[in-house]
Amino acid sequence: MKHFPIFMAVEGRRIVLSGGGEAALAKLRLLLKTEARLTVLAAEPSETIVNWAQAGRLNLIHRAMEPGDALCARMFYAANEDDMEDRRVAELAHRDGALVNIVDNLGESQFITPAIVDRDPVTIAIGTEGAAPVLARAIKKGLEENLSPSLGLLARIGKAFRSRAEALPFGVKRREFWRDYYFESGPQAFDKEGEAGVQDALEDLLHHHLEAREKDGHVDLVGAGPGDPELLTLKARKALDEAEVIIYDRLVAPEILELARREAVMIPVGKEGFGPSVSQADINTMITDHALQGAYVVRLKSGDPTVFGRLDEEIEACEAAGVDWRIVPGITAASAAVATLGQSLTKRGRNSGIRFLTGHDTRGFADHDWRGLATPGEVAAIYMGKKAARFLQGRLLMHGASPATPVTVIENASRPTQRILSTTLGELEPALTDAKMDGPALTFLGLAPRAALTAVEQLEHRETAS
Numbered sequence: 001m002k003h004f005p006i007f008m009a010v011e012g013r014r015i016v017l018s019g020g021g022e023a024a025l026a027k028l029r030l031l032l033k034t035e036a037r038l039t040v041l042a043a044e045p046s047e048t049i050v051n052w053a054q055a056g057r058l059n060l061i062h063r064a065m066e067p068g069d070a071l072c073a074r075m076f077y078a079a080n081e082d083d084m085e086d087r088r089v090a091e092l093a094h095r096d097g098a099l100v101n102i103v104d105n106l107g108e109s110q111f112i113t114p115a116i117v118d119r120d121p122v123t124i125a126i127g128t129e130g131a132a133p134v135l136a137r138a139i140k141k142g143l144e145e146n147l148s149p150s151l152g153l154l155a156r157i158g159k160a161f162r163s164r165a166e167a168l169p170f171g172v173k174r175r176e177f178w179r180d181y182y183f184e185s186g187p188q189a190f191d192k193e194g195e196a197g198v199q200d201a202l203e204d205l206l207h208h209h210l211e212a213r214e215k216d217g218h219v220d221l222v223g224a225g226p227g228d229p230e231l232l233t234l235k236a237r238k239a240l241d242e243a244e245v246i247i248y249d250r251l252v253a254p255e256i257l258e259l260a261r262r263e264a265v266m267i268p269v270g271k272e273g274f275g276p277s278v279s280q281a282d283i284n285t286m287i288t289d290h291a292l293q294g295a296y297v298v299r300l301k302s303g304d305p306t307v308f309g310r311l312d313e314e315i316e317a318c319e320a321a322g323v324d325w326r327i328v329p330g331i332t333a334a335s336a337a338v339a340t341l342g343q344s345l346t347k348r349g350r351n352s353g354i355r356f357l358t359g360h361d362t363r364g365f366a367d368h369d370w371r372g373l374a375t376p377g378e379v380a381a382i383y384m385g386k387k388a389a390r391f392l393q394g395r396l397l398m399h400g401a402s403p404a405t406p407v408t409v410i411e412n413a414s415r416p417t418q419r420i421l422s423t424t425l426g427e428l429e430p431a432l433t434d435a436k437m438d439g440p441a442l443t444f445l446g447l448a449p450r451a452a453l454t455a456v457e458q459l460e461h462r463e464t465a466s
């Protein structure tokens with residue numbers, strides 16, 4: 001960063017500008033939005049500048065700049081559109097002790113003027129250090145479109161209401177109140193009844209939030225997706241931003257945990273291998289206890305919480321404790337894994353259905369409809385299938401599946417450490433054991449990568465990559 005953005009206090013301070021043409025006008029239009037005292041030095045000022053001077057909006061001196069003209073000025077703009085003259089006046093202003101900007105001369109300016117989105121008192125400054133003014137303009141346009149024109153007014157009214165809002169406890173409750181005001185109730189009230197409506201809405205809203213505060217906490221059962229933070233839903237992202245307690249599984253990627261609010265209490269409940277290290281009954285109690293104390297609890301699970309997540313037990317615990325709950329779906333491992341293969345889970349003429357299976361259940365290797373699964377064209381996404389691979393292979397072959405059936409194992413789908421093993425049912429073991437996968441892996445029965453690389457090529461690729 002070669003330029004550090006700051007907001008300078010200019011209320012009642014002098015700002016001096018030398019120049020009377022187009023460049024001067026462009027800067028003056030911005031400067032007139034401030035509460036600074038403006039002085040313009042111009043031998044031949046444009047008509048607009050003369051009008052502004054007559055209206056008392058600035059002080060106009062009808063001559064070229066002289067030494068001492070910029071004394072006590074905070075900032076000085078050289079806007080003569082004449083390099084020699086700009087350099088001369090910049091030098092004078094410099095001696096008078098002002099910070100100097102020469103219009104369109106980044107190298108010799110002490111400060112630059114950003115593109116500005118004005119929702120006073122909310123002001124957004126965009127700078128590109130002169131690299132890409134077009135980009136700055138595009139960003140400005142995007143922001144202008146997204147920020148309601150009433151935002152400035154809402155902020156002014158909101159500022160005066162800050163002490164009243166302190167009746168709400170500091171933290172999530174107060175933030176929820178302000179978010180509701182700025183992005184929902186406030187703009188709605190403004191659209192309906194203007195400024196007076198906003199005042200009333202603010203009173204009602206505070207009342208409403210104070211009442212709601214008396215209620216119990218809340219539990220969100222949230223899917224964290226397969227690992228790539230960009231595959232989080234916006235709802236999951238918001239839940240992480242606001243949760244007071246986060247109870248998470250081992251498979252939730254660290255990059256995702258990093259997104260949690262810093263003050264959140266983080267409780268891990270998963271261990272290596274199968275099943276949680278904390279018993280399900282203890283997890284249930286933990287969730288409901290925190291919620292009953294009034295906390296906003298996020299129960300964070302990898303992938304989609306409704307897929308092999310023991311979700312129902314947690315929902316039943318919430319119901320039994322009388323705690324509000326909600327499911328926030330996520331992208332399940334099968335969806336992320338199939339995307340990396342460039343395939344789809346279902347395909348006309350190949351498989352009109354897909355099974356989600358677990359290799360393992362609470363009793364050990366899980367039993368399935370092996371005969372059905374052995375049918376050509378059948379596709380299954382097998383979760384927790386690594387340890388059960390030899391068992392699956394044996395059962396399927398025994399029930400008549402072809403040894404040439406494609407099988408693909410995707411380890412760490414969507415994460416930087418992702419690996420793909422493309423093989424066949426006949427060779428699944430020992431190929432899988434040889435591949436030494438120690439991350440979570442999803443096995444597809446009946447699917448190969450679209451551009452089918454052989455297992456050998458995959459391994460070679462991996463070796464060159466590492």
Ligand code: SAH
Pocket residue numbers: 226227251301302303304305306307308309331332333334337382383384385410411412413414415440441442443
């Ligand atoms: N609810 C999760 C599944 C939990 S069971 C979901 O919807 O994805 C845990 C199993 O999910 C793992 O053993 C593995 O088979 C699979 N899994 C989870 N994350 C994965 C990932 N990033 N890549 C491959 N498989 C994954």
